[in-house]
Amino acid sequence: MSTMLTGPERASIRLDPENYQFLQDLVYRESGIVLNRDKHYLIEARLSPIVAQQRMGSLNELCRLLRTAGPSTLRQQVVDSMTTNETMFFREPAQYEALRKVILPQVMNQRRDRRRLSFWSAAASSGQEAYSLAIMLREMGLDDWYIQIHATDLSSRILQRAREGRFLQIEVNRGLPMQYLVKYFRREDLDWVIRDEVRNMVRFERFDLRQGMGALGPFDVVFCRNVLIYFDLCTKRRVLGEIRNTLLRGGHLLLGGSETILGLDDGYELVPACGAVLYRVP
Numbered sequence: 001m002s003t004m005l006t007g008p009e010r011a012s013i014r015l016d017p018e019n020y021q022f023l024q025d026l027v028y029r030e031s032g033i034v035l036n037r038d039k040h041y042l043i044e045a046r047l048s049p050i051v052a053q054q055r056m057g058s059l060n061e062l063c064r065l066l067r068t069a070g071p072s073t074l075r076q077q078v079v080d081s082m083t084t085n086e087t088m089f090f091r092e093p094a095q096y097e098a099l100r101k102v103i104l105p106q107v108m109n110q111r112r113d114r115r116r117l118s119f120w121s122a123a124a125s126s127g128q129e130a131y132s133l134a135i136m137l138r139e140m141g142l143d144d145w146y147i148q149i150h151a152t153d154l155s156s157r158i159l160q161r162a163r164e165g166r167f168l169q170i171e172v173n174r175g176l177p178m179q180y181l182v183k184y185f186r187r188e189d190l191d192w193v194i195r196d197e198v199r200n201m202v203r204f205e206r207f208d209l210r211q212g213m214g215a216l217g218p219f220d221v222v223f224c225r226n227v228l229i230y231f232d233l234c235t236k237r238r239v240l241g242e243i244r245n246t247l248l249r250g251g252h253l254l255l256g257g258s259e260t261i262l263g264l265d266d267g268y269e270l271v272p273a274c275g276a277v278l279y280r281v282p
């Protein structure tokens, strides 16, 4: 007796090897993200909702459409869905601590004449990183400083969420101290919405890190956290080199906890502070 499968279950079976290769190539070409051989489950989990939404029978059918008349919005939806947007408020708190206590006081001393600080959250996801930074800067009381926070991501879908600044209870429960929730968010239905005074400090824009960065910056601090892990060596090197050129002398780069520049770029110097490691352009 054969079993009828429906919905996502049906969509998830029998992705032909050439279609797996096709999706790997497509995602790499459009984002730089490397999907290894064993990422079948990930492709199936992320793309099955698109298959269902498009009322297709299978992932193979989705691939057929993408190969032929594939509209660019569908291609973008597929690539968007393959990005991993995991993030949280004040992720890796030691880095924020290092910025607040050690790095920013030094940088502000260097910039005391211009009274201007410029930051870039380079893989911003749904905005928690940039908003955490904005909150930290407000708490530092830099009222007479001109502060710019530029926040970018490849995924238009996730950027739309970031701009809205609307978070679920479960999201504000992750990393956001209660006193900041009360001070910088307002309740709307079941969500928490960031107040305009914080939202207006951040400018969100789509940007692919593999693009030339000549028009960006200069920045005092760049957060490029938990995105290099998805790239191959060549892309990592190019991105790190380009970011270095967007940083002012004495500017700092922050990477994710499991990421490093070692063996990739020797133009930065390591700066240990408050249990974190940052990278400075000499």
Ligand SMILES: C[S@@+](CC[C@H](N)C(=O)[O-])C[C@H]1O[C@@H](n2cnc3c(N)ncnc32)[C@H](O)[C@@H]1O
Binding pocket: 031, 032, 033, 083, 084, 085, 086, 087, 088, 091, 122, 123, 124, 125, 126, 129, 152, 153, 154, 155, 158, 207, 208, 209, 210, 224, 225, 226, 227, 230, 256
């Ligand atoms: C895991 S999140 C990191 C979020 C945040 N930086 C953090 O550490 O919490 C990785 C983000 O990188 C973005 N991304 C992936 N490839 C990218 C690319 N080529 N250019 C820009 N952003 C990219 C994804 O869309 C995703 O939102």
